[in-house]
Amino acid sequence: MKHVQRSLPAEVVRVFGPDGPHTVAEAALALAAAGLPVFPCVAGAKRPLTEHGFLDATTDPERLAAWWRVTPRANIGMPTGQASGLDVVDVDVHGSQTGFPAIHAARRAWLVDGFAWMVRTPSGGLHAYYPHLAGTEQRSWSSPAAHVDFRGDGGYVVVPPSVVQRDGEAVAYALSAVTQDRPRPIDAEALHAFVDPGYRAARRAPAVGIPVPQRRTDPTAIANWLRTVPEGGRNYALFWAARQMRDAQFDHASTLGALGPAAQAAGLTPAEIAATIRSTFRRPPAPTTPSGPTRRAEPPQAVTP
Structure with missing residues (x-):
């Protein structure tokens, strides 16, 4: 995939929001028109449907239309990092285990301010989106102990209006907040060291x-x-x-x-x-x-x- 620099398109907020497209196929095309490469994932799940996963992400409307014609309810995957111009902090929730204490502490340390928008995930967790700093590489990482992940270069996220099956119910990814300030890139290395001090060793x-x-x-x-x-x-x-x-x-x-x-x-x-x-x-x-x-x-x- 081509590494590019993009400004954050306002159209993404409309697509993610309640007044966005009515179908995932329409949303995929709208995101691509806004300059974000996307690819299909299994309907009701997060696994890629294409042979090379997020490496197949594209903004080509004909290819996208062909994918969603075959699987109309496929979820939408978006590569993170330089490929899309967006990095994502993923706050996990697994029953009683949650990443919110770690992320609240990181917020008090001014490590996660500057987000562009936030998305509520089907588990009750959170995706916080940040602009990717052009010309830099921030690799994806995971901190299981803190229940916080970072999705940058080499990663992807599932985006609204995709849905995931949880306990037999279809639960959607949904826009939950949009900043009124100027978004800023996140320092993923500093966040990783804060939530998981032993990761370097x-x-x-x-x-x-x-x-x-x-x-x-x-x-x-x-x-x-x-x-x-x-x-x-x-x-x-x-x-x-x-x-x-x-x-x-x-x-x-x-x-x-x-x-x-x-x-x-x-x-x-x-x-x-x-x-x-x-x-x-x-x-x-x-x-x-x-x-x-x-x-x-x-x-x-x-x-x-």
């Missing part, structure tokens, strides 16, 4: 990440890292991991055997795994420089399990 652990380029050819290290990737970044993480093995001259069968179980443990389906690895071997090897892989070959940020 955990990220360096060999069982979690790939700390040095030399280990990118070690299938065990790559598979161990892949198991830790949270929802929203798993398809891209598998794509990156498979690319490392392909570039190290592992064949398709070896790559599938090494990464398949780890990707399934991370939450991907066998069909998604097979499609992602197959697509990796259809593409030419990543370009390199004398000092190592280019920026595009860098991995999604490792996270704590």
